[in-house]
Amino acid sequence: KQEVTQIPAALSVPEGENLVLNCSFTDSAIYNLQWFRQDPGKGLTSLLLIQSSQREQTSGRLNASLDKSSGRSTLYIAASQPGDSATYLCAVHSNSGYALNFGKGTSLLVTP
Amino acid sequence: GAGVSQTPSNKVTEKGKYVELRCDPISGHTALYWYRQSLGQGPEFLIYFQGTGAADDSGLPNDRFFAVRPEGSVSTLKIQRTERGDSAVYLCASRRDRDTEAFFGQGTRLTVV
Numbered sequence: 001k002q003e004v005t006q007i008p009a010a011l012s013v014p015e016g017e018n019l020v021l022n023c024s025f026t027d028s029a030i031y032n033l034q035w036f037r038q039d040p041g042k043g044l045t046s047l048l049l050i051q052s053s054q055r056e057q058t059s060g061r062l063n064a065s066l067d068k069s070s071g072r073s074t075l076y077i078a079a080s081q082p083g084d085s086a087t088y089l090c091a092v093h094s095n096s097g098y099a100l101n102f103g104k105g106t107s108l109l110v111t112p
Numbered sequence: 113g114a115g116v117s118q119t120p121s122n123k124v125t126e127k128g129k130y131v132e133l134r135c136d137p138i139s140g141h142t143a144l145y146w147y148r149q150s151l152g153q154g155p156e157f158l159i160y161f162q163g164t165g166a167a168d169d170s171g172l173p174n175d176r177f178f179a180v181r182p183e184g185s186v187s188t189l190k191i192q193r194t195e196r197g198d199s200a201v202y203l204c205a206s207r208r209d210r211d212t213e214a215f216f217g218q219g220t221r222l223t224v225v
Contacts (some may be wrong), residue, residue, distance in 0.1 A: 004154075026224075031210060043116075043203060044155070044216040051211070089154055093210065098168045100145065100214060102154035 002027045002094045006103035014111050019106055021075040021106045023090030031093045032096045034100065035064050035075050037086040044089065045086045047075070052095075114138075116217035118204050119215040124223045125194055133189040133220045137206030145214065146179055146189050155203055161187060194224045 013019055020060040023033070032051045036044040048059045048064040050073070056065040063076040077084060087107045091100040116192045119180040125131050128209040137144050142163050147155035157171040172178075176194075191198055201221050207214040 034213060036216070043218040044205075046213045048217060049213045076167045091155075091214075098143075098160040098162070099157040099171065100155075101157070102147075104152070 002030075002092055004090060004092050004101050004103040006088075006090055006106050007094070008106060009053075009104065012108040012109040012111065015080060017080050017084060017110075018078050019080055019108070021077070021088050021090075021108070023073040023075070023092075023103055025071045025073075025092045025101075027094055028071050029095040030068060031072050031076075031095050033064075033066055033093070034091045035073075036089045036091065038089060038105070039086050047088075060080040063095075079087075080108075082110050082112050084108060085110050115135060116204055116206055116215050116222050118202075118217035120220060122221045122223075124225060126222040127194060127224055129194055130200075131191050131222065132169045132220070133191075133202050135187045135189070135204030135206075135217060137185065137187070138205070138208075138215060139209050140144065141205045141206035141215075142184065143209065143214075144181060145207075146187070147205065149203055149219070157164050158189070191222075194222075196224045197206055198222060199224045 007022045034049045035047040048057045061078040087105040089105045144161040146158040149155045160168040161181045168210045176192045179189045201219040205216045206215045
């Protein structure tokens, strides 16, 4: 079974800092990987989808990288803003099976 | 519709009662997922539909849980004889196919008292 781990569990940074969120997975045979953000009491908002054949994807201030062989993905957030405060979740879609396997998330607080 | 819609947004029920949770996926999305999320945890997979059929129901915790998608669009998650431990946020997601993004609804918060 695919196990997904996200480190750190929580992070607090001052506004303007660049930051990196980490996601690791145990089975490198993945189909794709998706990053989401979740605001308190809300559903999940898709940020980036990165296919197994890709090394990175970018959307605005966000950049996701993927290293399948080492079982890792990172989400880089440039010039953080208070509005970036949320929980960030990584979900892995393995080659075997249909489920998206989630980590527990990283809770990010960006202080003004 | 524009996004995945889930109803109701909140449901409070008494222990032992039956509940139904509804999910309207994005039009044209053949893949549909149900997840359950407890406080401070990531979403936990329950069931996956491809069209009308449940391709993977390995995440359903026991036989009190059942889901249907009779016409390949709207899906209903059914929970019989609810228990307090069933209290959680139930999330639905849809995607066009494996190569595209999954989109989630806002969830149904189920509270069993």
